[in-house]
Amino acid sequence: MSSSPSLSARGGRLALLVVGLCWLAVLFDGLDMFIYGSVLPHLLENKTFGLTPDRAGDLGSYATFGMLVGALTAGTVADRVGRKKLMVGCVVLFSLASALCAVSGGIAVFGLGRTLAGVGLGGLLPTAISMVSDYAPRGRGALVIGTLMTAHHAGGILSAYVAKWLVEPVGWRAAFWVCVLPLLFAPVLARSLPESLSFLVAKGRTEEAGALAERYDVELPAAKGAKQGAADRWNALLNLFRGGEWSQTLLYWLASFGGLLLVYGVATWLPTLMRGEGYALGSALSFVVVFNLGGIVGMLVAGRAADRFGAPRISALWFALTAVGVYLLSVHMPMGVTMVVVFLTGVFLNSAQVMIYATVSLRSTPDNRATAVGWTSGMGRFGAVFGPWLGGQLLASGHGDLGFTAFALAGVSSMVLIGVAALRGPRRGATGSSDPELLTAH
CATH class of the missing domain: 1.20.1250.20 (MFS general substrate transporter like domains)
Incomplete structure (x- = not known):
């Protein structure tokens, strides 16, 4: 019994690591989502790619359409490959998509980059919420998820500073190169983030799930009945x-x-x-x-x-x-x-x-x-x-x-x-x- 407080404290620290990693992933998600709006005044004023307001509106919709696709497919993909792999894949996808925007020489390639970024953005957020739900301390699920959601808006704040610091002196492409930096975070996420407990339980890997639940001092999700x-x-x-x-x-x-x-x-x-x-x-x-x-x-x-x-x-x-x-x-x-x-x-x-x-x-x-x-x-x-x-x-x-x-x-x-x-x-x-x-x- 004397080891219980130590285990609880250690589990709390490990759970904080999971929440922290997911928070950073959602921060980068918000940065990539808001960066287009932050650089848009510069793009319009300089008529980049001959951009007009109506075409700029179309480009803005490409990312949100991609988010629709990503959100609709995230659950199916996560059930197949696991939530951890999907999160890593989403970070890689929207980072590489930002690189495509940064090197684009025309509006078509730029639009493709924004659409692909949207797919990654749409798939990441619900998956990250599922992850932190599994590893949230007992009785703190809603608080942890509310905290995670603040990361998206923190990314919006970061996007404004990136635009203020880089767009005028360096150019709009530099802002999108900053959005490629999360690619360096993907290996950290792959190495340090554990797999979702819900996914492991659903796949029948109960021993592995039980070991993780004990290590992180969190509740093991109940096995659900037959899928609809x-x-x-x-x-x-x-x-x-x-x-x-x-x-x-x-x-x-x-x-x-x-x-x-x-x-x-x-x-x-x-x-x-x-x-x-x-x-x-x-x-x-x-x-x-x-x-x-x-x-x-x-x-x-x-x-x-x-x-x-x-x-x-x-x-x-x-x-x-x-x-x-x-x-x-x-x-x-x-x-x-x-x-x-x-x-x-x-x-x-x-x-x-x-x-x-x-x-x-x-x-x-x-x-x-x-x-x-x-x-x-x-x-x-x-x-x-x-x-x-x-x-x-x-x-x-x-x-x-x-x-x-x-x-x-x-x-x-x-x-x-x-x-x-x-x-x-x-x-x-x-x-x-x-x-x-x-x-x-x-």
């Missing part, structure tokens, strides 16, 4: 439309579409739109830093607020406040006031979408919850593809000043849709908004 067949999955999807549920399901899907349109539209175009409002490039990139700092705070406080006041109520309120903040960005205000507005917009915008998943989870039956949240997330990712494209089309048509207004209207629509859906649907579940699975869908 295609008929079972199809029936679970149909249940979302039976018995009058179709209207509520569509409302959630549309709300998620508007939410991710807003998230990725603003993430792609914020520096460019702020430049259009008359701010210098350095100030526009500073807004990216402040916006992502708000995102970190929002991820840490949204769950607590929803637990206290209810996920549907917080979801609708968060989108309303996001819409106000985004619209105010179209008004040229004193720098200090603008910084506060950007920060608060980041707080609400980056966690409002998670509150949609919390609401869907709360209003779903336990046996259909995973399907409901997963499909709500999947439909929302089409909004992630549409958002960057929409910003480019507005700028190309000479209506860039309407960009913030269009994104604000997306926030209003999601507020209305999630509110109506919550009013129509009965409260069935008992899950809270801090459920770790909700964050995987972001």
